[in-house]
Amino acid sequence: SRRARHSPLGMFICVPNTGQSDYAPYFYDNGPSSTNGNMALFSISEDTAIGTHIYTLNGTDPEGDSVRYSLTFEKGSREYFKVDPKSGNVTLVQELDREKQDEISAIVSITDGRNKVIETVRVFVTDANDERPEFQNLPYVADIPEDTDPGSSIFRVQAVDKDMGSGGSVSYFLLSSPPAKFIIDAHSGVLRIKPGETLDYETEPTLFLMVVAKDGGGKYKGKQQVLTSTANITINVIDAQDTPPFFVGTPYFGYIYEVSVPVSASILSILTCSLQFSSDGVFDINSTNGCISLATHPVLLKNELYEIKVKVRVVLWASPLMDYDITMVTVRVVDLNNHPPTFYGENGPQSTFEVTMNEHPPAGEILRGFKITVNDSDQGANAKFKLRLVGPSRVLRVVPQTVLNEAQVTIIVEDSSGIDYEKGPTISFKLLAVEIDTPERFSATADIVINLLDTNDNIPKFTSEYYIARVPENSPGGSNVVSVTANDPDSGPWGEVKYTIYGSGSDLFAIQQSTGIIYTQPWATLDAEVRSKYNFYVKAEDSEGKYSLAEVFVTVLDMNDHSPEFDHKLMERTMIIGAPVKVEAVDEDAESPNNVIEYSIMKADPDNAFDIDAETGEIKLKPYIKSMAIVQNITKQKDCKWSLVVQARDRGYPSFSTTAVVNIDITEAATLKGPMGVFLMKSRDNPLRAIGVVTFIISLLVGVTVLVSAAMYMRNTKSNRIMPARRVIKRRPRDQEPWNLPLLKLNNPADKFIVGDPESNPMQTGRSSRPKPPPPSAPSLPPPPPCSTRPTEWPRAVPTISGALAAKGSKKAKANRRKEGNISSALVSELKMKLEQKIIESNQGYC
Numbered sequence: 001s002r003r004a005r006h007s008p009l010g011m012f013i014c015v016p017n018t019g020q021s022d023y024a025p026y027f028y029d030n031g032p033s034s035t036n037g038n039m040a041l042f043s044i045s046e047d048t049a050i051g052t053h054i055y056t057l058n059g060t061d062p063e064g065d066s067v068r069y070s071l072t073f074e075k076g077s078r079e080y081f082k083v084d085p086k087s088g089n090v091t092l093v094q095e096l097d098r099e100k101q102d103e104i105s106a107i108v109s110i111t112d113g114r115n116k117v118i119e120t121v122r123v124f125v126t127d128a129n130d131e132r133p134e135f136q137n138l139p140y141v142a143d144i145p146e147d148t149d150p151g152s153s154i155f156r157v158q159a160v161d162k163d164m165g166s167g168g169s170v171s172y173f174l175l176s177s178p179p180a181k182f183i184i185d186a187h188s189g190v191l192r193i194k195p196g197e198t199l200d201y202e203t204e205p206t207l208f209l210m211v212v213a214k215d216g217g218g219k220y221k222g223k224q225q226v227l228t229s230t231a232n233i234t235i236n237v238i239d240a241q242d243t244p245p246f247f248v249g250t251p252y253f254g255y256i257y258e259v260s261v262p263v264s265a266s267i268l269s270i271l272t273c274s275l276q277f278s279s280d281g282v283f284d285i286n287s288t289n290g291c292i293s294l295a296t297h298p299v300l301l302k303n304e305l306y307e308i309k310v311k312v313r314v315v316l317w318a319s320p321l322m323d324y325d326i327t328m329v330t331v332r333v334v335d336l337n338n339h340p341p342t343f344y345g346e347n348g349p350q351s352t353f354e355v356t357m358n359e360h361p362p363a364g365e366i367l368r369g370f371k372i373t374v375n376d377s378d379q380g381a382n383a384k385f386k387l388r389l390v391g392p393s394r395v396l397r398v399v400p401q402t403v404l405n406e407a408q409v410t411i412i413v414e415d416s417s418g419i420d421y422e423k424g425p426t427i428s429f430k431l432l433a434v435e436i437d438t439p440e441r442f443s444a445t446a447d448i449v450i451n452l453l454d455t456n457d458n459i460p461k462f463t464s465e466y467y468i469a470r471v472p473e474n475s476p477g478g479s480n481v482v483s484v485t486a487n488d489p490d491s492g493p494w495g496e497v498k499y500t501i502y503g504s505g506s507d508l509f510a511i512q513q514s515t516g517i518i519y520t521q522p523w524a525t526l527d528a529e530v531r532s533k534y535n536f537y538v539k540a541e542d543s544e545g546k547y548s549l550a551e552v553f554v555t556v557l558d559m560n561d562h563s564p565e566f567d568h569k570l571m572e573r574t575m576i577i578g579a580p581v582k583v584e585a586v587d588e589d590a591e592s593p594n595n596v597i598e599y600s601i602m603k604a605d606p607d608n609a610f611d612i613d614a615e616t617g618e619i620k621l622k623p624y625i626k627s628m629a630i631v632q633n634i635t636k637q638k639d640c641k642w643s644l645v646v647q648a649r650d651r652g653y654p655s656f657s658t659t660a661v662v663n664i665d666i667t668e669a670a671t672l673k674g675p676m677g678v679f680l681m682k683s684r685d686n687p688l689r690a691i692g693v694v695t696f697i698i699s700l701l702v703g704v705t706v707l708v709s710a711a712m713y714m715r716n717t718k719s720n721r722i723m724p725a726r727r728v729i730k731r732r733p734r735d736q737e738p739w740n741l742p743l744l745k746l747n748n749p750a751d752k753f754i755v756g757d758p759e760s761n762p763m764q765t766g767r768s769s770r771p772k773p774p775p776p777s778a779p780s781l782p783p784p785p786p787c788s789t790r791p792t793e794w795p796r797a798v799p800t801i802s803g804a805l806a807a808k809g810s811k812k813a814k815a816n817r818r819k820e821g822n823i824s825s826a827l828v829s830e831l832k833m834k835l836e837q838k839i840i841e842s843n844q845g846y847c
Helices: 628-635 674-682 687-719 811-820 823-846
Strands: 009-012 042-045 053-057 068-072 081-083 089-092 103-111 116-126 140-145 153-156 170-175 182-184 190-193 206-215 218-220 223-225 228-238 252-256 271-277 283-285 291-294 305-314 324-333 342-345 352-358 372-375 384-390 396-399 402-404 406-413 426-435 443-453 466-472 480-483 498-502 509-511 517-520 533-541 547-557 570-576 597-605 610-612 618-621 641-650 657-667
Touching: 053 081, 068 081, 081 103, 140 153, 153 228, 170 182, 182 206, 283 305, 342 443, 384 396, 384 406, 466 480, 480 547, 498 509, 509 533, 570 618, 597 610, 610 641, 618 657, 628 657, 687 823
Parallel strands: 042 116, 140 228, 252 324, 352 443, 466 547, 570 657
Antiparallel strands: 009 116, 053 089, 068 103, 081 089, 103 116, 153 190, 170 206, 182 190, 206 228, 218 223, 271 305, 283 291, 305 324, 342 372, 372 406, 384 402, 384 426, 396 406, 426 443, 480 517, 498 533, 509 517, 533 547, 597 641, 610 618, 641 657
């Protein structure tokens, strides 16, 4: 083999008849400490989380072909890992537990598509500190004599931890507060009585200890942890004879009834008891178990109360008598309880009492129809009993509740709502008399029957607070809409219900008074397009005018009774190549899908030249039509006007449709730049919109100009400034002879211009020391201005405005010229010119 393997290897090589060798792929064997290779002898901690990438299968093919990996398990075994066939990444998919399975066998394989190599590998599960110490042979109970010597070993506990290493070592300690009388060896678990401590049965007959088993700690999921478990130890202290006898449960009382039943006074076993005073031999006592019994017939007992002195002493086997104790026992003679309580009516003992009354009597009313007496012939405690009613809860109550010998029984209404004829015409109760303090607990019962008479105490009540109905809009008059129901549980005429409707939405509807069926008026016509929602109230009333209301909501269901309609059967559209045109139809139905329209092209000339959006109705040229040259090549004509038939069909049932002819003039888009161009492109099918927007812009500019002019005027008025005089520009007369300009070489370009401003402010001309040049006279050139300028002033040409010449001066000269004119008028004129120019360019683009 090519490489050493840690497990059996199966290899299958298929060599095609091509004369070339085909070698099988193989795994890299990187050793057990590596996280990639063939996974042999790989170790994984049992606390590894599910979904963790734990290993990467890694191999190669001698021919350089791509390889794929797989990972399987033997049949019947758990599948702990999953591998990605391409990357070889192995992921944990099942939780590991070393204590249950410390070694996993897996089958890994690698293939290049033709040859496959299979290996069986072992993966070892390493330990993590995840198991708590577990106590053995629970529960722990120890019987220890109270005279056991201090320091003696009395018990041993044992706990086992399934973990390995320090996590599997166990140590022990006791939990006690305050400190117990015991200590435990931390390693062996042996429990001892603490030196200097003793056990005492008389003060602590049973002791409870809690022992803790702690492991040595270890890592779990990357963190160090120590696990513990606890167990309870019950120590029963065995009594030793070290104290004199004494009576428990004193004082002692006994009772004697008419039957001779002995009274038992349980003292203590292995005792010798004797009677010191027995009252003429009336009582006797068992010297072994301390049972006192009657020694004569009960009829011979003359006293009601007897006191007996009892002495107890302890006798140990083969030892002299020890100390003794004396107590008093009181015995009382009582009468025998042989009479149960009995109910009486007007004519003697009676077990059933009946009355007839109206329903819903007021709370607190006494039911005077009942004449009930209860009696117990016994005396004292035997004649004491309680009365209570058993039946519907908290409807009636009985007075008195406690009786001694005899009482008159009174029944009072507590909850009027429970006495309801509609719940039942008859209410039944059980009246119980039960003795309180007697062992026999004698009792007696009597039936209480109340026959009810009905009253009109209920209003009609609808089965629902509101009713929702749906009716088609083409339903004929008199069609049923919805049935309402109200119930009145009263009997007779009080339970008969009459129905009426009212409200702003009830005009088109009527109701049958006895059945509650709501229907449309015979003359009513429902149209969902006119009104689709109605709501009104329905009233249910009984014979005495008691009523309740419910609200009815009626929805008129839209039916597909309108077909889509185009604005025109023949439409003219202009289409720019690359931009769609839109057609639109309207369906007057009220609801979807009846008013949802789908568009389609039925016929087109030329064919297969257009597409249409079924939802929006936008018509586009086919993607291959990108220029006017292609359009003209299709039509073979200079006329670019095409036609198509568009169908608009709704989605209702039955479906309706309509068609329209669309003539489309195909043109090519002109180049429009800027936002105005974009706007005009979007408004090419709506010229009125473009005109309106242009008008609005012009009006806005004029308004801004007026505001600016008014603001400047107010500013000048307030500041009392004197504006410069308006410059008057005179044009040269047309019949003036042309200048004969000889070819002169001018050093200053400003010398070419003539400075003429007869109305200029002399204060302004005074700024320069040079004289004012004379006006030009044809045909000679005007003399250049003198060069006597200020040292700090740049030499410049003086601009002017002339109908014949225009000077191209500096930026400062241009600013001076703009100030000399009417700023507002010039701005408005310039904007108007630009806007008109753009409109002209846009119109040329549509042609």
